[in-house]
Amino acid sequence: MYVPKESQPKQGGAAAKGRDGEKGGKKKIVAQNKKARHDYAIIDTYEAGIVLTGTEVKSLRQGRTSLTDGFVQIDGGEAWLHNAHIPEYAQGTWTNHSARRKRKLLLHREEIDKLESKSQETGHTIVPLAVYFKDGRAKAEIALARGKKEYDKRQTLREKQDRRESDRAIAAAKRKQRGG
Numbered sequence: 001m002y003v004p005k006e007s008q009p010k011q012g013g014a015a016a017k018g019r020d021g022e023k024g025g026k027k028k029i030v031a032q033n034k035k036a037r038h039d040y041a042i043i044d045t046y047e048a049g050i051v052l053t054g055t056e057v058k059s060l061r062q063g064r065t066s067l068t069d070g071f072v073q074i075d076g077g078e079a080w081l082h083n084a085h086i087p088e089y090a091q092g093t094w095t096n097h098s099a100r101r102k103r104k105l106l107l108h109r110e111e112i113d114k115l116e117s118k119s120q121e122t123g124h125t126i127v128p129l130a131v132y133f134k135d136g137r138a139k140a141e142i143a144l145a146r147g148k149k150e151y152d153k154r155q156t157l158r159e160k161q162d163r164r165e166s167d168r169a170i171a172a173a174k175r176k177q178r179g180g
Contacts, residue, residue, distance in 0.1 A: 027139075029132040030060050033067035036127040038153060040145035045129065046115070048079065049106035050138045055089035056103075060138060062089075065131055072105065072126035072142050074116040079105035081128060081140060105140060118144050 052060070059065070070084040081103045107115075119126050123146050130141040148156070 027132045027134050029130055030063055031065040031067050032130045033070065033128055035068055036129055036143070036145065038156070039148060040125070040127055040143070041148055041152070042129075042143045042145050043118075043124070044144045046107065046111055046142050046144075047134075048140050048142055050081065050131070050140050051104040051106065052086075052138055056086050057138060059086050059089045060131065060133075067128045067131060070128045072115075072128060074112060074119065074126075077109075077112060079107050079112055079115065079126075079142075081105055081142075084128060084131070105142065115144060123147055 064087050066085040068085075071082050073080050073082055084103065115126055118124055125145055125147065127143055127145050128140050129143050132139055132141070
């Protein structure tokens with residue numbers, strides 16, 4: 001069936017945007033760093049592209065990575081992701097990558113400068129929160145964070161537990177109201 005070119009959706013524009021009109025589309029999360037959210041108070045988050053080799057991308061697509069020990073360092077005006085573990089690709093040959101090599105992050109100059117100045121303040125660091133694919137490109141969500149003290153961690157856990165208990169009580173009351 002012939003469809004005139006004018007009536008075909010164009011590449012980009014509204015047709016390429018996500019359902020809610022926001023640019024970007026779907027995110028397929030590969031790994032999250034839950035330990036970072038527990039150990040640090042998140043101040044600001046950024047989305048950065050990651051420079052990867054072919055076998056690293058294939059290994060990521062299999063959903064195999066760990067950000068637990070990862071951190072970001074600004075060196076020479078460039079952002080680098082250290083200690084993120086992307087295991088070697090099983091079907092890779094001599095072109096395979098090393099699992100814990102440092103990887104370059106792609107950020108705008110203003111973002112790098114801001115992160116560099118803030119991270120030099122005492123108690124601040126830059127940690128990776130998640131690695132995901134967005135429109136087929138590997139991205140990392142990084143955050144400027146401040147380390148929590150032990151009592152802050154306990155307070156956060158207590159609040160989380162209290163919130164969970166109140167949600168359970170509300171759900172039980174609603175079930176009782178419907179059933180009785």
